[in-house]
Amino acid sequence: MKLHCQIEVINRLHSSLNIRSSGKYLKSTLALIKEPKNETEYSLLLFSTVNKTGTKYRVKSVKQMFVKFVNEGKATIRFEEPPHDLCIKCEHIQLKCFVKLLRSCITGDTKTIHLAKLSSVAVTHKETPTKLVIRDRSGFPIKGFPRTLENLSISGLNICNFRRDILLLKQLVVLDLSNNAIVAIPPELGNMPNLAELHLANNQLGVKGKIDWRWLLGQQIKNRLKLLDVSGNELRYLPKSIWKVQSLVTLKLDKNLLEYLPNTIGRMNNLRYLTIAQNNLISLPCSMLQCHLDYIDLSDNKLDDGGTAKSEMLKNNPWEMFVASLVDLAARVVIKQKMPYTSDIIPWTLVEYLDDANTCICGEPVLSKDHYSYREFQLKDYSRVVVSNNNRKNTVSFLCYYCSPKCA
Structure with a gap:
């Protein structure tokens, strides 16, 4: 049996000499064979493109197997001689078998096992596909997607439903489903x-x-996702729970129907690139002043409209001291x-x-919605690169809530 996987070989003697492992996993093939004699x-x-001649380990030298995370496609085989640990990453079903x-x-x-002999095992590394680009419907693999895929692009095919066989690709790092007609994403994608x-x-x-x-x-997905592009989807709102994707660095929301952004967006500590061009935004949430963005695109919105209405709204909501x-x-x-x-807690x-x-302009959380006003801020003071429509003030309107009379 052959197992196409990623393996890091750790020599235990190196640890005693304070030599650190490289931590790099190589695409490899691990074959279980019979001895000819x-x-x-x-x-x-074990063989790979780096080690084409292969390294042989006797099964009777296996000292221990660590399979606690086999359901995640991870396992370690420890040999007594040579003192090596084979750290394996693979599709979990194949690894279990x-x-x-x-x-x-x-x-x-x-008794019921039939394995190939050493003489019949070719010592060549089979390249496992890690990237697949499908440009037309005839390009879908007949036997399904290779489980080793790390980059999958299915773009411009006008497909309406999310293909659920994508959920089996546990090694997938980049998924491109742009320029289709997908109306819903299954909850299982989060796993x-x-x-x-x-x-x-x-x-x-x-x-x-x-x-x-x-x-x-x-x-x-909350811990891994770094880029999310949902531009051009006719979105009218973003969920307040978007902030829980704390690993997110780039968020693209262009060409939608957004009239506001959730206040929780200010809690996204790692967010650096935000594009919200060609929407219907009238103002931005005050919490965004706490985001240390490197790039923001606000062009083609309605951020310069509605000044009179904002002034009247402020007059109708005078600041009053309250006890929380x-x-x-x-x-x-x-x-x-x-x-x-979470709802489990x-x-x-x-x-x-x-x-x-x-969020107050000082950064403190605010639970009351009674005390607010619209204020103008120079967004360039809070972000390195700002792309917006040319206006005389060079300011952007923010909806600000206040935690105390001092901030107001």
């Missing part, structure tokens, strides 16, 4: 363990009005200390209450 003995043959077969060889339960870039531009996610954003709350409730005080601490909270009503919190 003795059919009751088995060996593991390989581990089961290896255990049978170790225990001697090999993709390595997905770092998701391109969904020019689809129809917002056509039906109500959008299922549950895929954004998957534990894996115990719930408000507790919520402020949770938000300020960045404590994690606290009631979902409290989750919504916390997600609905605003």
Whole structure:
């Protein structure tokens, strides 16, 4: 049996000499074979493009197998001689089968096992595909997507439904589904363990009005996703829970129907590139003043409109001193200390209450919506590069909420 995977070989003698491992996984093939002279003995043959001649390990030298994370496609085989550890990353179903077969060889339960002999195993590394670009419908693989894919592009085919076989690609890092007609993303996408870039531009996610954003709350995608492109989808709103994708660095929202941005966007500590051109924004949330953006594109919005209405709104909401409730005080601490909270820990009503919190111009959380006004700020003071329409003031209107009379 051959296993196409990624392997890091760790020499345990190096650790005793304070020599650190490189930490690099190489694309490799691990073959389980019979010895030609003795059919009751088995060996593991490891070879790759770097090691074309291959390295042979006797199965009887296996000291221990670490398979705690085999469901995530990870396992380690430790040999007594030579003192090597083979750290394996692979598609989890294939890895489970390989581990089961290896255990049978170790225990001697090999009556129903048929393995190739050493002489019939070619010592050449089979290149496993890691990138696939599909430009027409005839380009889909007949046997399904290779499980080793790291980059998949299915663009411009006008497909309406998300292909669920994509969810089986556990090694996938970049997924490009732009320029199609997809109307919904399955919640299971949030469990993709390595997905770092998701391109969904020019689809129809917002056509039906109500959008299922549950895929954004998957534990894996919250920790991995660095780029999200949902431009050109007729989106009318973003979920308040967008801030929970804390790994996000680039967010593209161009060419939608957004009239406002959620206040929680200011909690995205790693966000650096934000494009929201060609929308219907009248103002920006005050929390964005806390984002240290490197680049923001605000062009072709309505940020210069509605000045009279804003002035009247301010007059109708004079500042009054208030005493916060115990719930408000507790919520402020949770938000300020960045404590994690989900509906599994606290009631979902409290989750919504916390997600609905605003941010004062001083950076403090604000739970009350009674005290606010629109204020003009020079966005270039808060971001390195600003792309916007030319106006005389060179300022942008922000909807500001206040935590105390001092800030007002």
